Amino acid sequence: MNAHTLCLAILNFRDATGYEIRKLSIDGNFSYFVDASYGAIYPTLKRLLDEGLVGVRTEQQAGKPARKVYSITPAGRQALCETLSEPPAPDIFKSQFLLVAMLAEHVEPACVERAVAARIAELQGRLDALHQARAKCDHEGSNWILDYGIAVHAASLDYVKANRSALSRIAGSALPAQAAE
Amino acid sequence: MNAHTLCLAILNFRDATGYEIRKLSIDGNFSYFVDASYGAIYPTLKRLLDEGLVGVRTEQQAGKPARKVYSITPAGRQALCETLSEPPAPDIFKSQFLLVAMLAEHVEPACVERAVAARIAELQGRLDALHQARAKCDHEGSNWILDYGIAVHAASLDYVKANRSALSRIAGSALPAQAAE
C-alpha cells in the first residue's frame, strides 16, 4: 500500500499528525500493512492537502512544538472508498528468512539455528502483540484482520517449531572446506 | 530481497540467462520471495559481472536470439554465503486485501464479496501450485519452504472461508447515502 492510501485510511479513523501517522504505521494496527517513514508521510500529507482530500488545523502547545492535525474531508473519504473498491492488488510477501532456509545447506549450522531462534522469537512477539491488540479493540473490521493475523502467525509459528530440527539437519551440508580464512 | 541476492541465489542452483532468472522469480520456486523485472535483472547482472561474482558465456542459437548464460563464480558463492549469514531482515508483508477487509464497512458489500471470492481463488491457486511444486521437487531446502508455504496458505484459506460471512455482514454498514451518482 502506498503512503497516499495509508494516510487516508488512518485519517478515516481519526484525526492525526504526521508524527502519529508514522507511529500508527509502525506499531499500531496498520503496522500489518506498512512501515512508513517521515520522508514518505510529510510530502504525502502536503499533496493530499493540495488535492483537498484532507484539511489541517495547527495546534499550539506549551513547551512542545506546534502540531499540525490533519483530518479527512468528504472528498478524501470518497477517494478512499474508490481506492478500496478497486480489485485489491495481490499480496506482497518478502522473506529473507525463507531464503536462508531454502539455501540452508550453504550456511553454517550455527547461523541457521540463530536465524530460526530469532524467527521464533519474532513470530511469538508478533502473535502476542496481535492478541493484545485484539483484546483492546472493538472495531469489527480491525478484529477481522487481527484474527486473520493471529491464525496465520500461529500456523507459521507451529510450522517453524515443528520443523526446526529438520532444517538444522540440512544446514551446512553443502559447505565447502572453509576452514582457514 | 534485492535483485542482487536473487540473481546469486538462482545462479547458485544453476546457470541461467537474464530471461530465465526473471521467469524463475515469477513462476518458479523463487516467486515466493520476489517478482523481478528485466529492468532490475539485466543491470544487476552487468554489475555482478563487473564485480566478478558471476561469469558469462554467449551461446549462439539458430533461429533464436543469442543467449548470455550466466554462472556463479567462487567469489559469488562466497558473497552469497555472507549475505545469508547476516541476521535476516524481518519479513515484509503488504496486503491490499486486508486493508479492504479492515475498512469493509466503507465499501459496497458487492465489492467486498468480489474481493473475498478473488482472494479465495488466488489462495487456492497458489496452494495448488505449491503442492505441485512440492511433488516435483527433491531439494531439501526448497521442500522445507514449500511445506511452510503450504501450511501458511492453508491456514489463510481456512480463515477466509470460515469468516467470509462475518465480513459480508460488516460490509457497507458505514456507507453514506450514496445512491445517485
Added chain:
DNA sequence: TAGGCCATGTAACCGGTTACATGATTAG
C-alpha cells in the same frame, strides 16, 4: 547528562517498475 519522546520538514540518493525498441520462430 545522555537518551528518548514529541514534532516538523528537506535533500540526496537508490532500487525498482513501466514502457519502449528490436526481431525471429512457433503454435493456435
Added chain:
DNA sequence: CTAATCATGTAACCGGTTACATGGCCTA
C-alpha cells in the same frame, strides 16, 4: 494472421528510505 515465447537491453520515471537540520521537555 495473431499471439505467445524466446531474448536482450535502455531510459524515464517514481515511490520511498536515509540522513540531516532543529529544538525543547522529561526521565533515568
